[in-house]
Amino acid sequence: MADLQALREAIIKGRRAEVPGLVQAALEQGANPQTLINGHMIEAMKEVGRRFEQKQIFVPEMMIAARAMQAGLEVLKPLMEQAGHAALSLGTVVMGTVFGDLHDIGKNLVILMLESSGFKVVNLGENVPAAGFVEAAREHQAQLVGLSSLLTTGDPYVKATVAAIKQSELAGQVKILCGGAALTPRFVLQECGADGYAPDAVAAVRLAKELLDLA
């Protein structure tokens, strides 16, 4: 039997160089790619999230774990695609920092965690106008839109972006998740009418799954 425990440990500890070899070894011993991802690797990332939320690990440790996970997914992606499955099958997220705001660190951290948790993420970058979110969600048939806002001056743009999505034909089809230092749950949920507020990257992953009924 393949050493799945070693694979899990290598992801949790962020040992990026070891992960592709361990994935390859598991495949050679007959492991199913889909089971590897959903049954083992994503479970390892869940454990990373749990440790982060309990403050046992810190941001850089979470990042190297996510990168180790991605190194493993790179090995599996071509196999999944050959078999006609998307490697990242939980759903598609379009994600950006709102208009007038150039902060990218928090958003990119959330993207890294979403991708390594099984989502396909389209990164819209920073300074994204409301229409940019709507168009991208439409084009990529996203199930979830993620908004990042770090400036108090960004509040009107968060509100306008949520409103633009809700006024489009996407209303009811996509969920909207917001986060960033400038935002409060009350503003996001009550005043803007978004579906979720995430205080950090791990919460963003958990909420994304809850909102899409994947939890």
Add this chain to the structure above:
Amino acid sequence: MHTVIWSAKARVVIGPDQPVVIIGERINPTGRPRLAAAIMAGDMAPLQSEALRQARAGAAVLDVNVGVAGIDEPAALAAAVRAVGEVCDTPLCLDSASPLALEAALAAYPGKALVNSVNGEEAKLREVLPLVARYKAAVVALTMDGRGVPKDADSRLAIAERILDEAARLGIPAEDVVLDPLAMSVAADDSAGLTVLTAMQAIRDRLGVNQTVGAGNVSFGLPERPAVGAVFLAMAVLRGCTCPITDPTVWDLRRALLVSDLLLGRDEYAMGFIGAYRQHEEEI
């Protein structure tokens, strides 16, 4: 080069031959719901007590930011400037993304303020620098532009040069521009510390202007945040940071700056450090 700012009653000189000037960062509602609620309700008492606390902890300048969603920011910033001035003589750094709020605050401020901030974006240069020129204020200039914060030190230096050129064109002398080469999170990018320190040294060596930096971003996502911030501040002071924006009520941060002054020959007979140590011992 000296940047001199003043309130109605006090004057502060920022320069490489002076003790580090701490710009106190605590009058800011971002991430502080109770302060935000007080500002929204027009209750200035919490701002006044933050002002006094920071002045007592060694802040020589106070940053004032009232950026709460949905507020009438010009009126609120002007009111905050007056309220802080009632209890404390410390010169102010007027902090807003809104040019209208900056203008209202400049009109309400009896002295020469530091305006926070301009950056290399065309719109910012066009909206903020003329205000700075008209009120003969000084200004904090962030080394970023419409494309964000450059990942490399040379591009940050280039933005600094552009802002100084534009300021000079409007009659704002280089000594009234305080550069901020932007400290980013080292948790997310482990080269971020070296990049900002390299930019800082280049700006000091090539342009010779005063520089500020925030110590908060650097330690985001890491354990021992005060220690990370303290070491960063000490390194920044050595590379040309003369007026960091930080929280002087965190002893690790204040102590790092006091010791930096002492080790760089800016604290005669260590009186600044010893005095602050004694005050700290009494307070804990």
